[in-house]
Amino acid sequence: MEAGVKVFDLIPKWNVVAWTSLIAGYVNNGWPSKAIEVFKDMEFWNIEPNEITLVNVLVACAHMRDIDTGKWVHSRVCQLGYDPFESDLTFNVILATAIIDMYGKCGSFIYARNLFYKMPERNLVAWNSIIGAFNQYGRVDEALDYSLICEWLDFSRTRLPF
Numbered sequence: 001m002e003a004g005v006k007v008f009d010l011i012p013k014w015n016v017v018a019w020t021s022l023i024a025g026y027v028n029n030g031w032p033s034k035a036i037e038v039f040k041d042m043e044f045w046n047i048e049p050n051e052i053t054l055v056n057v058l059v060a061c062a063h064m065r066d067i068d069t070g071k072w073v074h075s076r077v078c079q080l081g082y083d084p085f086e087s088d089l090t091f092n093v094i095l096a097t098a099i100i101d102m103y104g105k106c107g108s109f110i111y112a113r114n115l116f117y118k119m120p121e122r123n124l125v126a127w128n129s130i131i132g133a134f135n136q137y138g139r140v141d142e143a144l145d146y147s148l149i150c151e152w153l154d155f156s157r158t159r160l161p162f
Contacts, residue, residue, distance in 0.1 A: 001025055001031065004021070004022060008021075008022050014045070016048065016049060019039075019049075019053065020053040023038050023039055023057060023060070026038060027060050027063070032059070032064045036060050036066070036069055048080065049076070051082050051092055051094075054076065054077050057073050058095075059098060059101070059102075062104075062105040063105075065106050067107070070102040070103065070106055073102075074102070084119075085099075085115055085118045085119070091119075091120050093119070093123055097123075097125050100112045100115050100116050100129050101132075103133075104129060109133060112130060112133055113130065
């Protein structure tokens, strides 16, 4: 990360790609709190995040179990017009799953489940996210229910987090 920060500092004009790369670097190297801090710096400098930026910050919030920052980032998703649950634009399953995963990992099961039901399409990652959230907090019955539905939909059980 040290080399990445040096490269970032050498960039004459920081854009969303540079900021997102730095945030992703922190997330992928196990420094989610630093990723959130960099995102707040990005907001301070009025650099508008894109969907990839927001996914990375939501992942950081999920790792930190930081529901307050996660809710704030979700509100930014909505303010920027990227809300995958309300948008008439093309559905972004990756962003939707990151939002659900953040709420689930932070213990907001009901909200995560309600958003999950609003998804027009669900891939294996979305199913794993909702099952994993219930399983992580000892809500095995709900996790099994989702696991059985997922199996019924013909997703391979070997790829489920159970």
